Amino acid sequence: MAILTRNHGNFQVVLFFMLLLLVYFSENINEVASHHWSLFSRQQYFDNKGMFISLLFSVPILLNCMIMMASWLWQSSQLMIRLKRAQLKQKHHESLNGATETMSSKDD
Template sequence: MDPINTTQITGIWTYLETVDWSDPWFSGLLAFHVVMFGITALTRNNQTLQAVHFIILLMLVYSAESLNELAARYWSVFSKQQYFDSKGLFISLVWSTPLLVNTLIIVMSWILTSSQLMVSAGRLKIEADKRRQAAAQKKEDAKMRKRKAE
């Protein structure tokens, strides 16, 4: 089967329908993305590990152009069809998009964590203010009792 001409593409779904998903290398690619999503999920409570994972994901997205050129040169070694066009549409869809979704999940996780920390800090401040007010009130009450006793 000849590769689809990029001028014939009317939408992402029509383009993806032309892909022969039975190629064995797609299983490896899928496994890779599942592992990346798994690492994203497993590191959600460890900000340092997640930051390292985030940087690695961004580096992998950055390498997409070089990876596309390499895959375009050697596609016949691992694939039945030449998917790797010069504009990078295919590599963007099957490589970069899932990785960027991972980074988006991480950023959303960081925003959620930050907002939870701000709410906790606000509550702690309110509690500290209440304790300070209660202590000041006790002190004032003690002064009043002392004055009445005199």
């Protein structure tokens, strides 16, 4: 989802914060899951330290958040490169126009 939506900035911001909220509340999710594990599992995986939920739930979510951050940094660097190139082109055109104007005023 993080890679598929890389060109949709607003959706990615919402997704990013939702994923971070899930990681933030993973301790609470672990507590609820440890009390009700028999409803959805045959074994108790949810220990007091939260190792299972950290490894199988929080780490992949955090990796997705890191992918989104790297994508945002890449996009912003590409935007800065395009902006600087446009500024340099504009400055070059202005200097060419200024040189032709001074040459034409000398001819008069």
